[in-house]
Each structure stands twice: as C-alpha cells, then as structure tokens.
Amino acid sequence: MGAGPTGGSIGLSDIATRESVRENGVTSKRDAAGGKGIAAPQRVPDSIEAYRQDFARQPKAPEWLQKLRSDAMARFEALGFPTTKNEDWHFTSVAPIVERPFSLPRAPEASGDRRETGRRRSDAANSIGIKESDLARFTFGEESWHTVVFIDGVLSSKLSSTGELGAGVRVLSVADAIDADGALVQRYMGTVAKFEQHAFTALNTAFISDGAFIEIGNDVVVEQPIHLLFISSGDSISHPRNLIVAGRHARASVVESYVSLRENEYFTNAVTEIVVGEGAHIDHYKLQRESESAFHVGTVQVRQERNSQLHSFSFAVGGELARTNVYTSLEGDAATCTLNGLYLTDGTQHIDNQTSIEHIAPNCPSHELYKGVLDGRSHGVFNGKVYVHPEAQKTDGKQSNNNLLLSPNARVDTKPQLEIFADDVKCTHGATVGRLDELAMFYLNSRGIGPETARMLLTYAFAADVIETIELEPLKAELERLVLARFTGSLSTH
C-alpha cells in the first residue's frame, strides 16, 4: 500500500547492482591474497573501498573472532549493498550510504593491541570535550539507571556509570568480555543475528570490536534499567555490536539510545543480539535519535525460548536515512512477544522499519503496533512480516500499522505480510494511512483552539496509545515530550 506523489525508486541508478558487487568481491579476494594494491575497478563504490581499508587495519582478535569477521566480510562483499530489487529493501534506496566512504575513527597511533587502541580512541573522544553534563539530555534524569556510554562505537568508562548491578548480572563492553571470558561471547555471538542474507549485519559482524555485553543469570531480576547510550561525535562510521543473554526466569529492561551531539553526517551500523531464556522477560527499547544528516541501520535480533517474554519498543526520529530491523524468533512453546514502534519523520528524512516475527513453536501470542507520523517531504516505510511455521499451531498473531500524513508531500509505504503454514491459528493484520480528521479539527477550532494547537493535539493523540505501552515512566514522559516538541517545533527533538 502506498500513498504520496512519488515512487520509491529515486536514485536507483546510483546503486551498484548485486552482480557488480559480487564481481568486486572476487577482486577483493585477489587483492588480499596478492597483498598488492591492484587498482579497484571503477564500479567498486568508495564506501566498500573504505570498509576494506578499515578491515585491513583492524587490530588482531582471538582466532574465533578473526574467522567470524573474515567470513562476514567475505559475505558482505558477495552480497553487496541491497538494492530496491531486494524485496526487503523495496521501498528504501541505500544509495546515499553506498556513495559515502565512511571510515572508522582513526586512533592516534595504530597499535597491535586491540584494547589499547580502544582505550586511545575512547580517550581521544573524551578529550574532544564530551562531558557528563552533555549527556544529561539523553539520560532521562535517572541517575539510578545503569548507564553505559559508547563514543563512536567504543566504550567510554569515564562517562559510564553502571552502579551496583547486584549478583548474577554482568554488564561490560564486548571488548572486555572477549578478553575476560571469550568463551561465553563466542558461544552466542553471531548465533542469533545471522549475516548470510543481511549485508549490513555482515558488515557489522566484520567489524565486531565493541558494544555492550549483558549477561543476566538464572532467576535474576535487574531492578533498574540498563541504558546503552551510543554517541556519535564526528563524521565516521561505527559498528556497535551488543549481546544480551538472559538466563532462565531472568528479567531486565534494556534501553539503547543512538544520539549525536552535533548535526553531523555519519553512519551507525548497529546490531544487537538477544537471547531470552526460558521464562525470562526482556523489555527492550530502542531510541533512534541520530542527527538529521546521519545514516543509521540498526538490527535487533532476538531468540526466544519457552515461556519467555519480549516487549520491544522502537522509536525512530533521527537520521536522513534510517532503517531499523526488529526480528524475533519464537522458538519455545508459549513464548510471547510485543513489538511496538513509533516513527516521526519530517523534512527529507527517510525512515524505514522492518519487523519479523517467526512463529516456530506452538501456542505463542504475538502483538505488534507501529505508528508513523510523516510531515514535510519525508518518506516512511513499514514492513512487518509474520511467519507461522507448520508446527506453530495455536498461534495468536495481531499486527497493525497506522500512519498519519501531515503534509501532502509526505509519503508512506506500508506492507504487512502474513505467511501461515499451520492450520489452527488466529492471525490478523492491517494497515491504515490517513490525514488529520477535518471534522475533529473544526471541533477543536470551534472551541477556540487555533489550527496549530489543534494539529499538535490531534497528532499527539494519534501517537498516544502506542506511547502508553511504554512501561518505563521516565522514558514514556521523555517520548511524550519529544513528540509534543516535534509538533510544536518549539524544542529540539535531539
């Protein structure tokens, strides 16, 4: 279903086709094998060339990780960037990402030791003047939360404040986790977020070096939310990689924020893997509040075991071009998931949300509500897939996507997809695209409320029910504020 004046194929000709990139992949291998600087054919996008250079420059890692990275890089080169011919990217052209040669931030001096490099980069970030007070607007005023700060993809211990986590909980950087207990990270890393069919996940995997590793032991309840705050400070690329492993009957709330301090052009390519153990309950919030010139591709991929619960909320407001994937796989009997989201677009922003719910085991309920408010000349995309496998009897799936167009030039493409291979299931899905109700506008006007306030009120009201599903009060209040600010234009949303 689509609405709006233009098609989704702008810039298609600028993108390398799948075939051409595959060819480049071959070139690359030869390049690596020969160790000589064979001139790349013209068709290799600058971005891929930049990634190759970054890749070659990466400090050494343990063997398992080294192999994972290499496999992923090879796979990325083979897949190439997705084009709009790829069904999953039909409405989103990544041409602007393809065209820009984003590189990792340079450490002052390359070093053989990965950790040292990490530290230096981190210190470098701190020395460019990011202070704790700069972060206040991103931390919901909650000092009791466990906050882990990453600058350009690298842990900043100085700015982090994890506080008392209690027994059975570990929150550390992926870099430290690999050093301290490589076995556990190795056991899970890459097992949930598979990269074979996902170019951006492959790219992220090729650069796994830092992010958050959260381990919650059996029966452990983490009282305060864990907030992972990713700050971009410059114009580079970052590949944050997070891994959350929740044991049997564990419970925690995790917030992931992606923000910037300035209106820079940079690229965040993040992947979060979550394992929700038997009977465990994870609330996961992703807040994409990047700079409006930035590029963001973020995947949250979850595996749910028997009786587990996942509540996911994805908020997207930033980025010139942004894509969020939330994928969950209900692998154990009676696992439940709720995937909710809200996207607000304006100007020339393009914000794409893709979700996938795989019903593999029987008796699993899944609920999904995504809402979009689109203004200016922006373009929103929603693609929600629900697969019900043959064994997944008694599935109860409900999916809806509602969009509000505030401007005649805004556009949204929504595509709910339902594929059912079991016979005893109850699944519904629906999508709507609408404009502000003129009658409601007149009703408000007739009570003395002018058009601007009326528009703000009705827009807020449209988004209110999905915001209401947020259980963390400070987060709910902040999102309410951001939504109101967005539609009154009186405050920055970043």
Add this chain to the structure above:
Amino acid sequence: MLEINDLHAGIGDREILRGINLSVNAGEVHAVMGPNGSGKSTLAQVLAGNPSYEVTRGSVTYNGQDLLELDAEVRAQNGIFLAFQYPVEIPGVSNAYFLRSAYNEIRKANGQEEVDPLEFLDLVQERLKLVDMDESMLSRSVNQGFSGGEKKRNEIFQMAVLQPRLAILDETDSGLDIDALRIVAEGVNKLRSPENATIVVTHYQRLLNYIIPDYVHVLANGRIVKSGGKELALELEEKGYEWVQGPLAGASA
C-alpha cells in the same frame, strides 16, 4: 447582537441556505425549527465557521463585527459556541485537557491569564453537577465511548465552562430520553442571562417545553418561511411542516 442578512451558503455547487434573514438581541432565545434538510444544521455550522461550507452571498454581523471574516477559533474566542448535533470523538485527548486548552485559549485571546490544571478542576466541578456528570469523565477521551446522551450533556457541560455570549444548540434534543432532555434544558436555562443569547435549532417542539423561546422561526428550503412567538412551535407540532412549506417548497434541499 447578531444580524443575518440574505445569507446564501452551501457545499460545493449545492446551495443549501437561500437567503436567511434573522436578528438576535442579547437576552433572547430564538428557536429555529424545520424539517430534515431545510438547512437548520447548515445555518448552525456556517455561524460557527465550518470551512467546509461556502458563503456565496449576504452578510452576518456579530456585535458590530463582520462574522464571516473570522476563523472558527476567533469566533469562539469572541463568545460564539456551537453545541454539535454530532459531537466529534477525539481518541487520545482527555476531556480535561481539551476543555482546559479551549478555556485558556479563549482567556488568552481576551487578555486574561491562563489557569493551571488545579484551578481548572475547581472551576469545572460545579459545572459538572449542572449536567449531572461524574468527574471521572474528565480523564476519558473526548466523547470516545460516550452514549448519545452523554455526548449531548458533554456539549452543554463545555458550554457551561466556556460561557459563551451566543450559544447555538444544534439538535441538542435529538436522541435524548426525557430525563436527559430535562437535564440538558435545565443546564441551558441556568446559563441564560440578559447579556447572552441562544439559538435553539430543533426538529421537534418538545425541547421548547423546557427551553421557552422568545421567538420561533420556521426554516424550509433554505429560507425562513414563518416567524412568531412560542405558540408557533405548538401550532407546528399540531399541523406538521407541510403547513408552512406550502406547495412550492418541493423536495428538501
């Protein structure tokens, strides 16, 4: 207070009002009656400033101002209130927030200070009693899930809070049982004053047993075809609208 001269209006190419003349003074209650499709609701909507209707001819003067020049919210800020025939549901906006926004917008426009939520709560509590509504309605979404009677009472409640100078009640009696009708009428009567005027638009005479009008006008085919005192309503009830429509009225517009 209100002077309507040769008012023509409609939607698109369809002309609904075909030359309305009406004069309303402070302290008066006017009833506008007429069959379905005679243009009663259109008149109410045009006076409140619904942009879906286009005025093609004539003038409306309100307290010396050209009313047709003003946007709907400015009319409301100047004391005009329309009780809707079909009150609009606004999911996600509470009655309290909605009404306080309206109240404060009107105060602001009149150079008065805004009130905070607590002050506002004090203010609305007695008005709620007037229409026999419970305070819990304040936290519910505007008109959402309200019964027909609740919606109408909510309109009168809003009127009681906003205290307009000119209130237009559009078929406020339709769909009300006799108890609700009495509550609504009592609410309206308590708000009557020598400074205010009310236009009651209705199809049936029964509301006028409770809200006694000073004048009754019969609308047919977009024109006022007969005016008189309150006894005209009873006569209409007895003889039916065919009596005033006459042979030329034809199909209703």
